[in-house]
Amino acid sequence: MNTIVTTTNIMPADWRDFFTLTKPRVMTLVIFTGICGLLAAPGTIHPVIGFTAILAIALGAGGSAVLNQWWEADLDKGMKRTASRPLPDGRLRREDARDFGIFLSAVSVGLMGVAVGWLAAISLFAAIIYYAVIYTMWLKPRTPQNIVIGGGAGAFPPFIGWIAVTGEITAMPILLFAIIFMWTPPHFWALALFVKSDYAKVGIPMLPVVAGERATRQQIMIYTVLLAPIAIAPWLIGGTSWVYGSVAVVLSALFLMLAVPVLSEERQGADPLQPEKRLFKFSIVYLFALFAALVADRVLFANGLIGGGVFA
Amino acid sequence: MTPEEEAEIKRRQKMRNYVVGGTLIFFVVLFYLITIARLGAQ
Known part of the structure; x- marks a missing residue:
């Protein structure tokens, strides 16, 4: 752990x-995807x-975010983007942040x-440990695939939301988890290509810095290709109807089309990084639209407006 | 400590007390509603 001398x-x-x-x-994205899992x-x-389930998910996300900043206070101090956060700026004592993070996490799991239900609580506990310990303390400073691993933490909310309703782990919540897991790398790496962060300065091995831009572009394409069948899978296994299926097919096709110029480095117009910016913006729309379609699909089904089968 | 600093300390303590108090009241109400909901389901 790093050592900051806290000002008394x-x-x-x-x-x-x-x-x-x-x-x-x-937390707003966490709440949104958690609600989608719950409604779907x-x-x-x-x-x-x-x-209460959504509140517990939000508190757990908050608790793990606090623990993340407690652990990375020294790193945050060395980066322009994060230097003004409460801990590196000296507005809070590190011990207080640590205790607050543990308290929030414990309250969220207990609640x-x-x-x-205790299956949802165990999943929430796993999510907190995954983000605060496995990702933040262990793998983030050690591997350039840290974003892939970190994506797992963001993938928990719809999974937990679903389990809160059903009380069991089936293929659908696992697929919702997998969608966000596969979506995170192209989303974040597209951003990393046009926003130069100072992670390298503090020794965090981000892929564009460690492996270069070319390798990052290839990885964006690999994860985009892997994302498409996973996004469509809820429809293919009969978990949703054609409403979600058609939206997933169109959105995935668009995602792939926008990832091609990022890979091929085709440059048109005044802004040389326009394809990366476009892909990043679209990736946000993609996730919101996909989950909104999932909820709409299930609401239509529950009201008898569409059938339950693949083409019904 | 200047009078301004003392006033600021008091203001911050007061705000924190309000936030903690509000949170506690919120959880009391929430647990009451959870109990009603759980009892209703049985």
Whole structure:
């Protein structure tokens, strides 16, 4: 672990700094995908229990984000983008952040277990350990595939949301997990190609820095190709109808079409990095639209407006 | 410590107390509703 000398400050920390530590912007995506998993799952859940499940997922995401920043406070201090965060800026004591992170994580797992179910609680606990320990402490500083591994942490919310309703692990929640897992590398690496971060300065082995831009472009294409059948799979296995299936086919085709110029490095127009920027922006639309289609599909099915079969 | 610093410390402590108090009340209400929902399901 790194050593920052915390300034002993008599001024008590502002509550907003604790809130900032939970990465509220990241939490919105976590909440969105968690709700989608919850709504798309077969079966019903009491609105209060459903709300509690999403709250527990959000608290768990917040807790692991706090632990991530506690561990990386020194690295954050060395990077322009993160230097003004509460810990590197000295507005919070590291011990307080650590205790807050552990407290939030424990409350989230306990709340999920007591109110919703212990399988969902165990999954949430696994997600927190995966992000805060396996990713942040162990693999992020050691491998250029860190983004692939980190994607697993973001893939948990719809998986947990689904389990909160059904109480069992089936193919569908695993597929939802796999979609976000495969989506993260092209999304993040497209961004990494046009936003030069200073990860290299603090010794984090990001793929574009370690393996070069060419290898990154190839990896973007590999994961985009792998993502397409996984995104379509919920329809192919009969978990959704043609409504989701057709949206998944169109979105995946567009994703592939936009990844081609990134791989081939075809350059048109004034901005040489336009294909990368376009792919990054589309990747966000892709995920939101895909999960929205999944929910719409299941709502239509539940109301008897479409059949349950592959072409129904 | 200047009077301004002292006032700022008091303001921050007060805000933190409000946030902690609000959170506790929220969880009391939430656990009440969870209990009702769980009892209703049985």
